[in-house]
């Protein structure tokens with residue numbers, strides 16, 4: 001299968017290249033960059049030497065890229081992907097698109113505009129939200145997939161069983177999540193300098209992070225009613241990984257066994273979800289470089305709350321890995337193809 005990556009020089013784009021290097025059914029046709037067009041990718045990323053030596057094309061060549069590819073991944077900042085998506089579909093109406101950013105994640109384009117503060121210019125797109133474990137049958141039929149955000153992937157996977165099984169009071173959900181610095185992308189900014197991040201932990205975007213409406217959209221759909229959450233992200237001094245700790249009050253009379261059953265009913269057959277069980281402590285280190293999401297849960301009888309902890313690698317299950325998982329589903333391939341590396345440890 002011929003695939004191209006628009007925005008291959010970013011962290012999600014280069015992670016896609018790394019994963020696709022081990023994918024037996026994929027041929028990488030074009031990779032693009034605007035700042036480094038004409039450069040060989042392994043000059044920018046020497047770790048690709050012997051794996052990729054492709055020359056970076058420009059998005060200006062999108063007509064040719066679209067005409068020759070069966071699928072494109074888009075790893076651009078939000079607001080740019082929908083412009084590319086529109087052009088790609090106009091040239092090749094059969095092409096499949098997987099966008100790693102936010103442009104195709106929202107069912108309601110007005111909600112996207114409210115939170116992202118840019119006009120949505122591809123409202124006619126029939127996009128599917130690509131949280132594979134929850135929406136596999138939709139992804140199978142999708143032409144365009146809006147791949148979920150990293151915080152959202154961990155947080156929704158942690159809370160979905162409790163919401164679907166109606167075990168929690170929906171008004172009490174609190175998500176406290178931590179991310180490694182690669183979550184902010186490769187671009188330079190003061191907030192991600194070594195001296196700003198190292199030996200420090202800080203919260204940011206409190207009560208206003210853009211992943212809040214994304215989590216609420218999916219939990220609301222699963223619940224069949226509006227869901228409002230409190231979400232606080234934190235930046236921590238590591239490169240990869242998200243740890244999402246989610247709290248909610250259990251409805252009166254809900255037993256620990258009912259909570260256990262909700263998780264096993266939803267995820268027992270899911271290869272990429274590793275349930276650590278009641279009392280389990282997920283750690284980002286155990287998921288590093290892999291497409292796994294590790295989940296453990298705890299019940300606090302003193303407060304009547306359930307606390308669910310989920311760990312992922314933000315660049316894999318939180319971005320490029322889930323994008324490849326979606327590609328596999330969209331093309332009827334084995335869902336695990338190219339994604340079965342053992343996590344990198346320590």
Ligand SMILES: NC(=O)C1=CN([C@@H]2O[C@H](COP(=O)(O)OP(=O)(O)OC[C@H]3O[C@@H](n4cnc5c(N)ncnc54)[C@H](OP(=O)(O)O)[C@@H]3O)[C@@H](O)[C@H]2O)C=CC1
Pocket residue numbers: 006007008009010011012013032033034035036059074075076077078080100101102148149150182183184185186187314315318319
């Ligand atoms: N990092 C993460 O953990 C996650 C990121 N995402 C999302 O994935 C997308 C890519 O993120 P990430 O890889 O981290 O970002 P990076 O900042 O690392 O890379 C951005 C990419 O976009 C290109 N680019 C930047 N500005 C423009 C522009 N104005 N026009 C065209 N191309 C541009 C860059 O190419 P060049 O400069 O070479 O032209 C580069 O290839 C974003 O939407 C992000 O929100 C989603 C989940 C997780």
Ligand SMILES: CC(=O)N[C@@H](CCC(=O)OP(=O)(O)O)C(=O)O
Pocket residue numbers: 078100101102148149150151179180181182183184185210211233235
């Ligand atoms: C550490 C860090 O800065 N993380 C990013 C989230 C990355 C991501 O998933 O972004 P999108 O939803 O835009 O795709 C942030 O908080 O904005």
